[in-house]
Amino acid sequence: xxxxxxxxxxxxxxxxxxxxxxxxxxxxxxxxxxxxxxxxxxxxxxxxxxxxxxxxxxxxxxxxxxxxxxxxxxxxxxxxxxxxxxxxxxxxxxxxxxxxxxxxxxxxxxxxxxxxxxxxxxxxxxxxxxxxxxxxxxxxxxxxxxxxxxxxxxxxxxxxxxxxxxxxxxxxxxxxxxxxxxxxxxxxxxxxxxxxxxxxxxxxxxxxxxxxxxxxxxxxxxxxxxxxxxxxxxxxxxxxxxxxxxxxxxxxxxxxxxxxxxxxxxxxxxxxxxxxxxxxxxxxxxxxxxxxxxxxxxxxxxxxxxxxxxxxxxxxxxxxxxxxxxxxxxxxxxxxxxxxxxxxxxxxxxxxxxxxxxxxxxxxxxxxxxxxxxxxxxxxxxxxxxxxxxxxxxxxxxxxxxxxxxxxxxxxxxxxxxxxxxxxxxxxxxxxxxxxxxxxxxxxxxxxxxxxxxxxxxxxxxxxxxxxxxxxxxxxxxxx
Amino acid sequence: xxxxxxxxxxxxxxxxxxxxxxxxxxxxxxxxxxxxxxxxxxxxxxxxxxxxxxxxxxxxxxxxxxxxxxxxxxxxxxxxxxxxxxxxxxxxxxxxxxxxxxxxxxxxxxxxxxxxxxxxxxxxxxxxxxxxxxxxxxxxxxxxxxxxxxxxxxxxxxxxxxxxxxxxxxxxxxxxxxxxxxxxxxxxxxxxxxxxxxxxxxxxx
Numbered sequence: 001x002x003x004x005x006x007x008x009x010x011x012x013x014x015x016x017x018x019x020x021x022x023x024x025x026x027x028x029x030x031x032x033x034x035x036x037x038x039x040x041x042x043x044x045x046x047x048x049x050x051x052x053x054x055x056x057x058x059x060x061x062x063x064x065x066x067x068x069x070x071x072x073x074x075x076x077x078x079x080x081x082x083x084x085x086x087x088x089x090x091x092x093x094x095x096x097x098x099x100x101x102x103x104x105x106x107x108x109x110x111x112x113x114x115x116x117x118x119x120x121x122x123x124x125x126x127x128x129x130x131x132x133x134x135x136x137x138x139x140x141x142x143x144x145x146x147x148x149x150x151x152x153x154x155x156x157x158x159x160x161x162x163x164x165x166x167x168x169x170x171x172x173x174x175x176x177x178x179x180x181x182x183x184x185x186x187x188x189x190x191x192x193x194x195x196x197x198x199x200x201x202x203x204x205x206x207x208x209x210x211x212x213x214x215x216x217x218x219x220x221x222x223x224x225x226x227x228x229x230x231x232x233x234x235x236x237x238x239x240x241x242x243x244x245x246x247x248x249x250x251x252x253x254x255x256x257x258x259x260x261x262x263x264x265x266x267x268x269x270x271x272x273x274x275x276x277x278x279x280x281x282x283x284x285x286x287x288x289x290x291x292x293x294x295x296x297x298x299x300x301x302x303x304x305x306x307x308x309x310x311x312x313x314x315x316x317x318x319x320x321x322x323x324x325x326x327x328x329x330x331x332x333x334x335x336x337x338x339x340x341x342x343x344x345x346x347x348x349x350x351x352x353x354x355x356x357x358x359x360x361x362x363x364x365x366x367x368x369x370x371x372x373x374x375x376x377x378x379x380x381x382x383x384x385x386x387x388x389x390x391x392x393x394x395x396x397x398x399x400x401x402x403x404x405x406x407x408x409x410x411x412x413x414x415x416x417x418x419x420x421x422x423x424x425x426x427x428x429x430x431x432x433x434x435x436x437x438x439x440x441x442x443x444x445x446x447x448x449x450x451x452x453x454x455x456x457x458x459x460x461x462x463x464x465x466x467x468x469x470x471x472x473x474x475x476x477x478x479x480x
Numbered sequence: 481x482x483x484x485x486x487x488x489x490x491x492x493x494x495x496x497x498x499x500x501x502x503x504x505x506x507x508x509x510x511x512x513x514x515x516x517x518x519x520x521x522x523x524x525x526x527x528x529x530x531x532x533x534x535x536x537x538x539x540x541x542x543x544x545x546x547x548x549x550x551x552x553x554x555x556x557x558x559x560x561x562x563x564x565x566x567x568x569x570x571x572x573x574x575x576x577x578x579x580x581x582x583x584x585x586x587x588x589x590x591x592x593x594x595x596x597x598x599x600x601x602x603x604x605x606x607x608x609x610x611x612x613x614x615x616x617x618x619x620x621x622x623x624x625x626x627x628x629x630x631x632x633x634x635x636x637x638x639x640x641x642x643x644x645x646x647x648x649x650x651x652x653x654x655x656x657x658x659x660x661x662x663x664x665x666x667x668x669x670x671x672x673x674x675x676x677x678x679x680x681x682x683x684x685x
Binding site for chain 1: 528530531585586587588589590591600601604607608611617620621623624627628630631634635638639640641642643644645646649650653656657659660661663664667668671672677680681682683685
């Protein structure tokens with residue numbers, strides 16, 4: 001609700017600075033409220049707080065914390081983005097009002113996803129994120145942004161329609177009398193799962209996961225992802241990549257946990273592991289290409305969603321802990337990376353359509369921020385992604401998936417080399433053109449990089465306690 | 481009556497595959513939506529009272545979406561909006577193949593009639609076929625609507641009906657998505673001068 005209150009307040013803005021001020025005040029308040037909710041969830045990992053349509057549990061709490069941090073960062077850097085953005089069709093105030101309204105509606109819809117206690121409600125909210133974010137993707141109004149926005153809207157909408165068909169199939173299989181929304185509650189599904197028709201439930205499960213996969217961006221139904229994430233405004237790209245994709249993956253995870261009693265574990269494992277390996281295999285070659293910064297980060301998102309799919313598929317405490325750490329670490333690193341693209345195009349305008357070069361010579365704070373993001377995403381210790389990937393691979397060994405784990409490790413190693421190559425190419429070398437920016441730019445870049453480094457180290461420190469924590473134990477045990 | 485309506489609904493979706501003109505395809509999908517709504521209204525006497533708002537929602541949804549599409553067509557008049565597409569017979573064969581494959585793969589899942597199950601799957605398959613074979617942006621929206629009509633056909637035939645919250649929510653979401661799609665459709669026509677999605681090919685690696 002808090003983000004929606006900010007949207008209503010935007011109408012009172014009289015000039016662009018007012019709109020920016022409403023954003024600067026509203027964002028921390030929204031983030032604090034969401035973080036409180038996250039704290040309640042993590043505190044109640046063993047005994048979730050449930051209502052007729054909402055659920056506040058441990059894993060939801062982790063995802064809410066991620067959404068709070070990424071949303072706050074996106075809102076905080078939005079004024080800097082809008083300062084450099086020119087819109088021919090609307091004035092500065094109107095464009096800010098539209099942008100912030102879209103951003104906060106998107107943020108509100110994202111918050112609702114982990115809170116949904118019901119598969120049907122979760123679908124509705126995910127669909128709502130599509131409508132709000134599609135317009136944001138095309139915000140710049142350029143030809144490529146329109147193309148990216150259109151692809152994103154059509155492909156994810158059709159995918160979610162397929163998922164909805166799976167939900168209808170599941171509902172029909174599980175309910176035999178009058179209409180009941182409660183039939184799609186996570187706990188109800190888990191309770192009736194052992195009594196469901198196995199074949200129909202498996203088909204429904206496959207259809208739901210295939211549909212949700214288009215929204216998560218798992219290969220081979222990922223075609224919209226590189227375009228949308230590279231063409232959207234950087235704060236929106238951060239929300240898409242760091243918050244939306246993992247949050248929709250959470251819904252797929254919950255479907256898996258709820259229906260496990262009805263399904264052959266090897267079948268569900270094969271589906272998630274399949275998506276994971278294919279996503280890794282598709283992403284890695286692009287990490288070796290010389291791509292524009294945001295497009296590179298988009299393919300990195302494809303890689304990391306593949307890692308998350310593997311962790312979900314392996315389904316043991318090690319992999320589960322790895323997934324949670326990966327989601328949190330990826331969120332901070334990716335959010336930092338996209339935020340750095342705002343000053344990057346000011347220093348080096350050509351970096352909007354080709355790989356950046358010589359950033360270390362242009363700006364030390366910017367090279368620090370970009371280097372930190374790349375290092376974290378590559379999984380260089382003490383990055384939490386190093387720990388999470390190690391946990392997930394160990395989880396794969398524990399699940400007797402030796403060959404899969406070996407292939408995944410090889411692909412991750414190749415991905416690491418690709419990111420290292422990007423780091424050397426973008427930070428080193430001769431920059432060519434240069435545009436000066438103010439001293440304040442360096443200060444906020446350094447502050448953001450410092451805060452991100454602190455967050456990444458904090459997440460790494462949790463890695464030692466998470467595998468045997470209540471959160472991992474409860475999640476591995478399934479929905480009871 | 482329900483059998484005849486179900487067959488009409490399926491045949492209308494195949495009509496969208498072969499029709500060249502956007503206005504006719506929009507008319508067909510509009511009639512299809514109204515047929516699904518009519519089916520729901522026919523089933524009201526044999527359903528709990530909560531089904532009435534669901535049936536009315538389908539009627540309202542059909543009318544609102546048809547209106548949006550008609551406005552979109554009038555604002556973006558053009559010849560050959562889809563450019564040089566594949567010939568209708570090939571499109572029909574592709575659609576038929578996808579429909580046959582999915583109907584064969586999907587087992588019975590408990591709707592009140594097998595015909596409704598096959599019809600719902602056929603509509604989803606036809607929607608996917610439309611997405612693959614048609615180029616104009618409006619046809620891609622029609623593809624989404626055909627698939628959603630498949631969901632609606634299944635929902636109408638669920639014993640006891642779907643929960644009203646889901647029915648209302650899906651209808652609202654669909655209207656929202658179609659509205660956003662129409663905004664894109666307008667902007668694409670303004671910027672590219674055409675609604676042929678083959679013009680949207682700038683982003684490559």
